[in-house]
Amino acid sequence: MRLSRFFIPILKENPKEAEIVSHRLMLRAGMIRQQSQGIYSWLPLGKKVLDKVNNIIREEQNRAGAIELSMPTLQSAELWQESGRYDAYGKEMLRIKDRQDRPMLYGPTNEEMITDIFRSSVKSYKDLPLNLYHIQLKFRDEIRPRFGTMRSREFMMKDAYSFDLTREGAEHSYNKMFTAYLRTFDRLGLRAIPMRADTGPIGGNLSHEFIILADTGESEVFCHKDFVNFDIPAENTDFDSVDGLKSIFDKWTSLYAATSEMHDEAAFNAIPEGERLSARGIEVGHIFYFGTKYSEPMGAKVQGPDGKEHFVHMGSYGIGPTRLVPAIIEASHDENGIIWPESVAPFDVVVINMKAGDEACDGTCELIYAALTKAGKDVLYDDTDDRAGTKFATADLIGVPYQIIAGPRAVANGEVEVKDRKTGARETMTIEAAINRFVA
Incomplete structure (x- = not known):
């Protein structure tokens, strides 16, 4: 969605x-x-x-x-x-x-x-x-x-x-x-x-x-x-x-x-x-x-x-x-x-596009969104043009267990950041590894 x-x-x-x-x-x-x-x-x-x-x-x-x-x-x-x-x-x-x-x-x-x-x-x-x-x-x-x-x-x-x-x-x-x-x-x-x-x-x-x-x-x-x-x-x-x-x-x-x-x-x-x-x-x-x-x-x-x-x-x-x-x-x-348990969360993961309209960010987010959706995951894709702070605040407020964050600098290196909503832990990984993290 x-x-x-x-x-x-x-x-x-x-x-x-x-x-x-x-x-x-x-x-x-x-x-x-x-x-x-x-x-x-x-x-x-x-x-x-x-x-x-x-x-x-x-x-x-x-x-x-x-x-x-x-x-x-x-x-x-x-x-x-x-x-x-x-x-x-x-x-x-x-x-x-x-x-x-x-x-x-x-x-x-x-x-x-x-x-x-x-x-x-x-x-x-x-x-x-x-x-x-x-x-x-x-x-x-x-x-x-x-x-x-x-x-x-x-x-x-x-x-x-x-x-x-x-x-x-x-x-x-x-x-x-x-x-x-x-x-x-x-x-x-x-x-x-x-x-x-x-x-x-x-x-x-x-x-x-x-x-x-x-x-x-x-x-x-x-x-x-x-x-x-x-x-x-x-x-x-x-x-x-x-x-x-x-x-x-x-x-x-x-x-x-x-x-x-x-x-x-x-x-x-x-x-x-x-x-x-x-x-x-x-x-x-x-x-x-x-x-x-x-x-x-x-x-x-x-x-x-x-x-x-x-x-x-x-x-x-x-x-x-x-x-x-x-x-x-x-x-x-x-x-x-909110911090939802995974069993009842409204979405399994939220993909956050940090620069909607940027070709590389858009392409990366579309790739991740399509791959996770095809694997049966319930994905929320934040494709809005809101400011970064608003995007993060919304993701935290609604409590989706995991956030995949795609910003221009990370995407240029073939990477994204994955955040665990419950612990707050963040991990930078390759785009492929991020997809595999949720479909494996």
Whole structure:
């Protein structure tokens, strides 16, 4: 993509309404634009990052055996009345009526709808276990939306819902998602700490939040420092192995007896002082096992091997992609802008033409741009006639992992400069070596 043809409305000044780093940088980098309170458009640069985040989430859900579908954003109030949550959910739910005066709602979550889909289609234990997921926009009428897309009213969620015949089977499904979440956040360049959590309006009696450490986080984290250093499950993890996934869950939760979200509790104080971790964090995922909370009132049951009908055991598993993007920025930035992990960067590399219109610089940049694009790399080519300082500032602000800089003097010697955005390290190399650096 040539920068001269790309839509990226860079802001030179810090927006006054932005309270935290990620909100400020997302606005300045032209990733998002606010349309109304707590509601944002995702502009091309932001959309590219969001898509890459969703792809990683999707790959790990598929690896764990979940199956993707798509559910509507508008839901019938009747389903929520069946479950008993329509009146209990509160003012965060946006309630509306259609032209036939039927009560509807803009879905804040999908437990009721997925239960309805299940009960109308699955009748036998032979079709279990089953895990269905989707990635969809949702709406919660937050009383105080803030921090950009970190806490917005309209947001994107990946929701997965598991169905099992027994509690034991449901716990295995829970461990699948627990493991998949550890892998997902690691691939996003994050180390997420799983912590026991309240189930809130979702319900149930087993729940974990996944929290990344960040100074601007709303949550307080008090735990054993080893939580930050545990190994991540491998790509070839056997998700069908009950014992294998239980061992992963047990390994990550074995220190819970000595951890607490409240630092004044005895469990946290029992940890040796040098091994304590006290920090702030951002919730980026939440998983729940809630048994038959929805299947019983909504009649979601299957015939078991004993010939009798059984209410299924369910769980739900959420990740917020539109929350993850600013969370990544909070965890990875400097005074010049964003530093994207390579896995979610909007572009793999930016080629910077230091003297657009110069025959040698133009030719070199076109050569590099064509070679990297042909090799399948996502390349941004800064072919603008902006000043050098502006070009460098833009490249640093948008956080592309690598910069290939072509100036007249270096090009005359058959060379370019390669800069690592994360470390700031610069290396002069031949044009061929620079191309091979990214295509080999």
